[in-house]
Amino acid sequence: MNISHLILCTSLLAAPICAGQDFTEPEAAAPVVASPLPSSMAQKISSGDFAGLQTEIREALQAAGEQTKATQKLLQDNKYRHLLDIHELLRVTGPDNMKAIFSKSPQDAAFVKAFLQNPVWMELYLGAGLIPENSPAGIQILSDIWKADGKSPDFRTYQSLATGIASVFSTGPFAGKLKANSANCNPVRRYQIFKKLHQENKLHPGFIKLRPWEIRFVTGIHWDDKSYEWLNEHINLPWRRYTDACWAAPYTGSNFFGDTIQGPLFYVPWRDSSGEAENTRTIGGVCGGLSHFGTMAAQAHGIPAYPVGQPGHCAYAVRVKRGQWKGGFGGPDGGMHNHIFGSEAPTSYLLMEAVFADNEKIDLAYQWASQARLDEILGNKDKAIQSWQEALKQTPLHPFFRTELQRLLLEKQGMQPIDWYVYAKDALSHYKGNGFAAFNILKDVQNKFLMDIPAADRIAWFRDLHETIAATPTSWAVKFQPVLDSQSAFLTTPQEKAAYLETVLSTHLKTGDGTNFGQALEWAVKTFVENGQADTFSSAFAKVAQQAGGNDASGAAPDPKKLKEAYGKAIYATEVARSIPAFQTLSKAAASFSDANTSSSTVNTPVPQGWKLVPADGMVRCSTTCQWDSPWDHINLLRPCGGSHHTDKETNPNVIVELKNGVNLAGLIITKRNGNEDRMKKMEVSTSTDGATWFPLASTDNMPKEWIVTAPEGTRAKWIKVEAKNAQPEFMHLRHILVYEK
Template identity: 25%
Template sequence: MLRTLLSIALLSFGTQSLLAVPTPEQLLRNQTHSYINESKLPESAESKEFATLLSKTPEWQRELCDSGPVEDAAKTVQVLFDIWKTDKELVKRPIDRAMATACALEGGHFDWNSEAMLERYEYFRDKWNLGLLNIMYKDLTVFERRYLAHGVQHRHLNGLESMEYQNTEVCLPAERYTGACWYARWILLNPFGDTIHGPLYYQPYRNSWTNAAEMIRNIGGVCGSLSNFGAAAAIANGVPAITMGEPGHCAYTVMIKHNQWQPAYSLSWKRGIHRPFYGQSSWGWHVLTNRAMADTKDVYASADIRRLAMDYGKKKLTGKALETIAIARRKYPLDWQNWQTSAELMNELNGPTSQWQELHQDTLQLLASTSPEAAWTLLDKYVYKHVLPEGKDKADDRERILLAYQKSISGWGVARWEYDRALSKQIKLLAGDKNLEDQFAVSCFGAHVKENTLTPVILEHQLSRIGKDDDRRSQFIASIGKGLSKGKGDDFNNVIDTLAKKILPDAAKNGDKSTFQFIGSLTKKVFKPTEISPEKFPGVLLSSGGTFTIDEPGNRWDNPARHWGVIEEHGGDFHTGSKNPHATIQLGNYGLLSGVTIVTRGGHIGRLNGAILETSLDGKEWTTVYTFSNVKRVNRIPLADKKIEAGYVRISHPNKQHLHFEKFHVYGKKIN
């Protein structure tokens, strides 16, 4: 397959050029030789023997060159040489050779020296020979073994004594290492009152146990110690794992099966992997990288095409280089190196605009659907500066190009990521035209309506940008609402629900009747009307056309999207929190009140007993007009004799009982 691809790539270059093309084996060997030359190994019989052996072993060359980034080739080869010197037969044992290479690659990345990496290699070699590692270890790729070689963030758990302890004491099936963190207890302060965030927490116990893992298991710690303990336990037993940073927290992840990683002790989707290989340190990049590296046949084939493109680039054969790297990224779009190399080659060779436009289209068609995050990184870092026209008079063209990215993505891709940052950066590229920025936000919302994953982010981001500009906010909401009012089906219903959950509480809080009513009225399409219709009081429904708010809107029992119907004939429902339970109506019209009707939810009707009904002209000074007792499912409170004028009506509960109604209607005569 690879040779077929290369042949197709080269047919247009002529017979003589085709004959001059180096083979994949030659290019691989050349790359290996360049690494050996960079290392400047000492002149000796052993170094020559090592270099010759490496040059004659294609499998070893691939493991070295095509198992993720080689960040420091000189140090990597030096570490590999130092390991090989102590065990020259490892080249004949594929499992040990793979582990030695992984240790060398991580030695080149991290501040491990040869002695430390040799210890790790010998640990895994010997444990495997003794049958003391998880069976998964046998089939790990060199790339996956790099997680074993790397170790965990807390370096004291990477020592051999700790690894020996955890190999003996925390021996589990691979999938159960997600719970290994709980072998140690969670405890913030030691018995002397020292916090774990200070230097004295473990100090009294340094000489009480022989290793850090045993000390942590017996003393305990918080998320950092526990997550590092859990990840280190997996690694000590030959199961890849890595720690992760989260906002105010430390977690970890374990490879429970080949190419299947499971977060552990994780509290957030915002995860920063402590050993990223490409792009950013996010969880999405971790998933994408491991998918790309899962099939070594594809990895090697992709690397062969990429090496050929880079060889053309060195020879300044621009057309051949760019055409060949295009084949690589189109055939193997998960491999980030193909995308990065495409951009770097075009920068080095001054690729024409047409080639940047091709890269832009390939990114949208082949990468964005799988990883919008990686696609955005490529566009933002490399591509947009070459395809976006400059100047305020070109803002419309920029908007069209930027919107193409939004239309190419669907949901989060491989994992949730900080999409709002990409949206913010795109909006900035529109050169400060607020009308165009708002139009772009509406278009983005429309592009994601059907899937309805990114719409809440777009909504929150845009409303934050608008701030207190009421006219601009109303115009934005009207624009997105106009499209939703014409939509049908579950997809549109889901978006309306999402929109109402966000908009209605804010509109009610700000006293924005028009927005509350406009968005609220859309929910009639989503929720069925309440079947109970109590007898009305004289006059009009004064609550209709107003706003409605409660304490803690959106709490675990409440859906704010259903609030609009509570004060309208349609009906809805709400459920307050318990800290300061209240349900407040800003009436659609000031009026002389004739009565109030309440339809409670079907359960826990008695909670309404003891609640008080209050009225106000301005929403600030309140007067109690009724105390509930002997309540039923339907409650009618006549108020005509009290001659009450009001603009606001609320029910609160001094006993902090929850309130939950389906209808809260206020009747009377309009006086404004």
């Protein structure tokens, strides 16, 4: 562990947690209150006759609906709403399963009676996100928690905590791991730990306001329960800095005795310690262990977090407020280990945050969902459709609700292509900022109308969808290719395909941070250029370039200045998208804009003997670009002729070289561009084998014009980062980053 690492770890252990900006919103409105059940229903509950209870409640709800046609008015009635909650709970759990829990012990029976008399708690449970995926297990966990603490006077305060724990232990991606490790991960013990920490004022103040779906991201991780207590005591820092908590443990692949982390002996000498967190803090680990450590450190202080998988790497994310997650160790993007509506971050957590954004609306939406399911059970599908539509008025993006509505619409007779088109257009209007969710939920609906409308209207529909996607925050981790492949399957002629390509490139060139544009270019290279249709690609790109200045395409030859600007933006977009094939193709196509003579060398320093230049078949990724940048010359940074790049002003601007293949690194020659060379003084070079975990290779406080960096024997690298360390924001511009292997 180096000195800077020790300083960081010390600061993490010493800094107190502080509230800062809250990451939740207060409850919008008081939930429904309990109403006394009719004596016949209460008797059925007491006797464990849940099948009979379900039948009686269904008949009572049906009768109420026949007497009062205005369902909205019914949902405002506490008695009706209470019965509807019980009906939905029995539907998702099953009367037989409820009876099995009830019959397990007198204490379980007492819980079931108390739970069915508590609509507030039932609605927290039914709206926890993934219920009814495995409701019987969730109800049993709630019963176990209630048996341990239900009689305490403050239990109502912790109903959301109990419900969130029941949800994460019974449903979702962590449920199986938590069950398999029940000796160390017990839901009752986990509940007691968090209640105790809250009562001792050791959690973030916003913790107690979290809803069950949010509690999933505080209590849901498969490490042992006691690690929460250890982390709460030993890893304390300002709450927004829990993205750094992973570095409180050392990064290492072997323990003090030389046992590797891939083997069974890595943690054996410490197996009797305070749990996995303390083990990791003592001996360290690689990205997986450190990311879980960072995740759990945040959670141990009542802050939602999740680990995230990336290619060859594990990172994590910490939630700083509703809708905003910050990355730790290379997060927050990638495959979420804990999730509700899909695992692809950031689009999945953005959808989740949008669905649950308003407490009052989501509660009402779940009531309408319960009504819709009742309507369908009673055989009234038209009324069920209306109820699902009412649910979606409250939360238009809820994927489970929209899936149910679309299922009923698909079963309905008489829906014509124009009806589906109108429905799809209306649905799409709600998805600004969640375009990938729109594509996923509407891709089956498209099949009902796309081939029955004119080709021009198909392209127009795709344009509308891409404008929605372009306005959606995204990253390299969100895969755009499935959208493009799916849509292009509806194109029947070369003219349509060319028009579609032009639409896609034009839309994403104008909107977004370049990630989608870069992935669209990668797809276009594979689909057109590599399949003998380079002319189609070139023509579409030229038209897009001509339009980039705001003018319509006139059919004339592209303006060279606009074409150059478009290629510059396109090449930088391929870097953001991390696409080597697209970077290579676009760089070759834009080579005429470069003044570099690739057959000559501008390196004055002799190359050390035995060093072999790595071919420029990878890519260069600059941290930022600006008006003085020349992206078409980025690739030449890897060639002796020299290239150029120009970042914007940053405190730590950097350039990352990604090689096509990993190499045994011999060293580097890094040179400055002529002019303003004093901007680059304090510089660092790091290497990585996974693109996320960086190891220092060299540093200097006064970088020379031509800097030779020799790598220690055995250095492996696929990524190399050259970074400026400035006291104040400054530009960075280099001429060479020549990579040599042995």
